Amino acid sequence: VSEGKVYRLPIAKHASSTDDEWRLVAQAKAGDQRAFEELVRGHAGRLHGVVARLCSDPYDAEEVMQETLLRAWRAIGSFDGRSASFTWLYRIAVNECYRRGRQRRRRALLRFRAAEDLPDWRDAPDVRAEVRTFRAALEVAVRALPMDLRAPLVLRDIEGLSTREAAEIVGVSEAAFKSRLHRARVSVRDAVGELRPREGGQ
Amino acid sequence: VIDRLRQLGRRRGGHPSSRMFSELLDDGLTLRERADLQAHLRSCEQCRASFESLSATVDALHALRTEPAPGVTESALAVARPPAEDRRWRRPGSPSLRVLRGGRRSARARGAYRTWRSRLRVVIAISVAIGVPITAVNQGGMIASGRIDVLGVCECALNFLVPFLALSVAAVMTVRGPWQRRF
Numbered sequence: 085v086s087e088g089k090v091y092r093l094p095i096a097k098h099a100s101s102t103d104d105e106w107r108l109v110a111q112a113k114a115g116d117q118r119a120f121e122e123l124v125r126g127h128a129g130r131l132h133g134v135v136a137r138l139c140s141d142p143y144d145a146e147e148v149m150q151e152t153l154l155r156a157w158r159a160i161g162s163f164d165g166r167s168a169s170f171t172w173l174y175r176i177a178v179n180e181c182y183r184r185g186r187q188r189r190r191r192a193l194l195r196f197r198a199a200e201d202l203p204d205w206r207d208a209p210d211v212r213a214e215v216r217t218f219r220a221a222l223e224v225a226v227r228a229l230p231m232d233l234r235a236p237l238v239l240r241d242i243e244g245l246s247t248r249e250a251a252e253i254v255g256v257s258e259a260a261f262k263s264r265l266h267r268a269r270v271s272v273r274d275a276v277g278e279l280r281p282r283e284g285g286q
Numbered sequence: 287v288i289d290r291l292r293q294l295g296r297r298r299g300g301h302p303s304s305r306m307f308s309e310l311l312d313d314g315l316t317l318r319e320r321a322d323l324q325a326h327l328r329s330c331e332q333c334r335a336s337f338e339s340l341s342a343t344v345d346a347l348h349a350l351r352t353e354p355a356p357g358v359t360e361s362a363l364a365v366a367r368p369p370a371e372d373r374r375w376r377r378p379g380s381p382s383l384r385v386l387r388g389g390r391r392s393a394r395a396r397g398a399y400r401t402w403r404s405r406l407r408v409v410i411a412i413s414v415a416i417g418v419p420i421t422a423v424n425q426g427g428m429i430a431s432g433r434i435d436v437l438g439v440c441e442c443a444l445n446f447l448v449p450f451l452a453l454s455v456a457a458v459m460t461v462r463g464p465w466q467r468r469f
Contacts, residue, residue, distance in 0.1 A: 121363055124359070124363065125359055125363070128358070128359035128362065128363070129353075129358070129359055132358045132359065132362075133351065133352055146358070146361070146362065149358065149359075149362040150362045152362075153362050153363060218346065219346070219349070219350060222343075222346055222347060222350060223350065226347070226350075237347065240312075241344055241347040241348055242347050242348065242350050242351050243351060244348060244351065247312060247314070262305075262308065262309070262312070262314070263305070265308065266304070266305050266308040269308060269340060269343060269344060269347075270304060270340070272343055272347070273339055273340055273343040276343065
């Protein structure tokens with residue numbers, strides 16, 4: 085362990101709402117659809133990254149995105165601005181993912197589709213072969229996590245949100261969030277096990 | 287309380303709990319806790335290996351972050367674009383779309399039946415509970431004497447049928463079908 089090394093993850097760039105964003109929120113609340121679209125456009129790309137990892141396949145992810153935006157538009161009037169607008173949007177999306185996850189489980193639909201739509205790391209440039217294998221294994225391990233562990237891991241470790249924001253999005257206390265996050269990390273670590281490249285090259 | 291729990295979590299057979307490793311990664315420890323933990327990690331091979339594997343996993347996870355896929359946002363926005371009210375409640379206008387109404391009607395019927403079915407059980411139970419005593423009072427003599435005639439049987443049936451119909455009408459009036467539900 086190197087001295088004083090702090091393993092803090094970079095916080096995503098949309099960590100706080102700017103004045104500009106509040107203006108858009110106010111306009112959207114007044115019924116201005118263009119303002120709403122502009123507001124959403126700023127976050128939707130990253131949001132899709134989260135949703136894609138929380139859903140079982142890309143079609144589901146797309147539907148969740150649509151449903152999230154619809155719900156957000158309908159609910160914008162009741163958005164009180166206590167949280168940042170992106171936290172609010174993420175929260176709607178994560179809830180929708182949970183809802184779909186439960187539906188899926190009830191219907192016990194096809195389970196073995198999961199592997200086919202993982203991001204393909206084979207084309208990634210300047211990445212060593214073993215790292216590629218490792219990343220693929222990580223993706224599988226993340227997919228294999230139960231929903232309540234996966235969401236914290238994706239939000240915090242992959243997307244790099246702060247613990248407070250991510251806990252708010254998942255809708256649990258920070259302590260509970262940390263505990264889930266830790267369980268998820270340990271479970272991913274144990275799942276990838278031997279595949280981890282030696283000197284941690286990325 | 288949290289500090290106490292931390293203290294409890296700290297030592298398990300001389301080793302800190304792995305939960306502390308996550309806290310260290312997230313910079314969630316006090317200065318003192320961090321110094322203690324780092325001192326322990328320097329001296330304990332086993333814990334160091336465990337911590338380093340966890341930290342490598344977390345680093346690797348962060349590298350999984352992909353750039354947003356182009357076009358996803360726009361297509362999702364396009365679908366969401368006509369505001370909810372228009373999209374959900376628009377009546378099919380063109381003749382080709384009107385064909386769809388048949389399907390919609392049967393969907394309504396199915397929805398109505400589903401809400402009705404749960405009430406059916408209650409309605410039947412209550413009408414039997416009403417019908418039995420009425421029958422016993424009004425047609426009790428006929429049943430006891432054993433002289434069964436057609437009119438008597440019809441009267442017995444009415445004892446059950448009338449409460450059943452009345453309750454059904456009442457139940458239907460209280461049903462809010464799925465097609466009436468606005469959100």
